[in-house]
Amino acid sequence: MLLIILWLIQDFLTVLNGGEMHIPGLFMLGLVYNLSFNDSSDVNLRAIWSAFAGGILWDLRWIGIPGFFTLGNVCAVLIFIKIWEAVPPQGHTGFLFFILMEISQIVPPLLPILILAGSTAWNFFLLQQVYSLPAILVTMYLFFKKIQQNLTQGR
Amino acid sequence: MDSTRNTTRELVHGLAALILALFLLGISSGLGLVKNIVDLWGALLFIPEYPAVIMRDVFLEWRSWSRDKNSLNAEVIKLREENSRLRIDLAKLIGEKIYSEDIKPDRKTARVALRTPMSWWNEIRIDKGEIDSISQGLPIFYNGYLLGRVSSVSTMSSWAELITSPSFMIPAVIEETRELGVIVGDGGGSVLLRYIPAGRGVKTGMRVSTAMIGEQLPPGLPIGKIAGEISSGSDGYATYKIEPGVDMSKFYTVNY
Numbered sequence: 043m044l045l046i047i048l049w050l051i052q053d054f055l056t057v058l059n060g061g062e063m064h065i066p067g068l069f070m071l072g073l074v075y076n077l078s079f080n081d082s083s084d085v086n087l088r089a090i091w092s093a094f095a096g097g098i099l100w101d102l103r104w105i106g107i108p109g110f111f112t113l114g115n116v117c118a119v120l121i122f123i124k125i126w127e128a129v130p131p132q133g134h135t136g137f138l139f140f141i142l143m144e145i146s147q148i149v150p151p152l153l154p155i156l157i158l159a160g161s162t163a164w165n166f167f168l169l170q171q172v173y174s175l176p177a178i179l180v181t182m183y184l185f186f187k188k189i190q191q192n193l194t195q196g197r
Numbered sequence: 198m199d200s201t202r203n204t205t206r207e208l209v210h211g212l213a214a215l216i217l218a219l220f221l222l223g224i225s226s227g228l229g230l231v232k233n234i235v236d237l238w239g240a241l242l243f244i245p246e247y248p249a250v251i252m253r254d255v256f257l258e259w260r261s262w263s264r265d266k267n268s269l270n271a272e273v274i275k276l277r278e279e280n281s282r283l284r285i286d287l288a289k290l291i292g293e294k295i296y297s298e299d300i301k302p303d304r305k306t307a308r309v310a311l312r313t314p315m316s317w318w319n320e321i322r323i324d325k326g327e328i329d330s331i332s333q334g335l336p337i338f339y340n341g342y343l344l345g346r347v348s349s350v351s352t353m354s355s356w357a358e359l360i361t362s363p364s365f366m367i368p369a370v371i372e373e374t375r376e377l378g379v380i381v382g383d384g385g386g387s388v389l390l391r392y393i394p395a396g397r398g399v400k401t402g403m404r405v406s407t408a409m410i411g412e413q414l415p416p417g418l419p420i421g422k423i424a425g426e427i428s429s430g431s432d433g434y435a436t437y438k439i440e441p442g443v444d445m446s447k448f449y450t451v452n453y
Contacts, residue, residue, distance in 0.1 A: 050245050053242065053245070053246065054245065054246060054248075054249045055249075057246045057249040057250060057253070058249040058252060058253050059253075060253055060308070060449055083203035083206060083207060086203075086207050087206065087207060087210050090207070090210050090211050090214050091210070091214065093214075094214045094217070094218065097218070098218075098221070099238070102231075102234060102235050102238045103235075103238055103239065103242060104311070105313065105314065106231070106232075106235055106311055106313030106314075106315070107222070107225055107231065107313065107315055108221045108222070108225050108231065109218050109219065109220075109221040109222025109223075109225060110222065112214075112217075112218040112221060112222075113215065113218040113219060113222060116211065116214040116215050116218055117215070119211075120211045120215075123207060123211075127204075154314060
């Protein structure tokens with residue numbers, strides 16, 4: 043449900059700004075945040091297919107050709123799962139989380155730009171990464187808050 | 198053991214999702230069905246997006262007001278009306294038939310809802326359709342210049358072909374010399390004027406507009422200016438590059 047709301051907010055904000063600036067990938071941030079507190083394989087599988095569904099719907103709305111964000115979202119989630127699981131819980135630091143969130147913002151829009159666009163799109167892409175930073179910082183704040191909460195509850 | 202099985206499952210699902218995405222990417226660009234799905238999805242999202250459209254329109258209107266744009270718009274409309282009258286007078290003088298009702302200074306505005314990278318110079322989707330009196334063949338404008346024409350219409354949205362599209366071919370006239378030619382896009386962002394007899398004194402900066410010969414588009418719609426001669430063939434005809442009146446990389450709305 044949270045992911046659907048985030049997807050709709052991302053779409054809403056994109057319509058609101060009328061294509062004049064790129065909106066951070068809120069859907070992917072939510073997905074990655076959810077995954078970071080999970081150790082269940084079923085949740086991972088749901089995340090892979092949620093990324094797929096979110097990507098295809100985004101492609102149909104904003105790219106016109108399904109596959110670009112679909113592929114990027116799935117890649118980003120797989121990278122997250124593989125790295126997050128390969129690192130022991132002691133290594134799940136804020137820095138690693140930040141890097142993985144950045145990957146979740148960089149990978150999905152990268153494919154359409156690599157395949158379709160010219161130098162102007164690269165400027166938009168870099169701007170999007172800058173605009174993503176506040177959203178990433180908010181997600182990191184939530185991540186640390188949740189860790190604190192878990193420590194207090196002795197989990 | 199369980200961990201290995203889970204990892205394998207994740208890997209299998211991940212690969213399946215990747216392959217499916219690649220498959221979709223491979224087959225969908227050429228499918229007309231995708232365009233219908235895109236339209237349908239756009240129509241479904243119209244409801245949750247509607248407040249954003251309203252908010253954006255309100256904001257734009259406020260910004261326009263704050264910059265005193267309204268007075269400028271009024272001046273533009275006045276100048277367009279004057280231009281229309283002059284155009285009609287000129288047409289009468291040189292004996293060309295022109296339809297004054299076709300040169301409307303008060304056009305409605307539609308938002309560009311989609312411009313796909315694969316057909317960047319060919320077509321756009323606008324957020325107005327049948328219910329907004331859009332019909333196939335209707336010309337669309339930006340800043341008073343011809344931008345393209347509507348190629349297909351659905352209830353709440355339409356697709357329009359741009360003047361930079363290779364399949365957009367319309368008769369045009371050089372206003373200063375009255376030479377007739379054909380406007381065609383090259384699919385790469387340029388607009389060309391073809392079949393103009395060579396050596397007729399066509400110069401850079403001369404204005405080009407639609408001609409009255411057998412097309413759905415009315416005559417006299419401004420297109421742009423001559424930017425230079427590209428080639429002069431052995432058949433006695435020259436091709437000119439046109440500088441469109443519309444900045445093809447900077448329009449978020451269109452008029453119709």
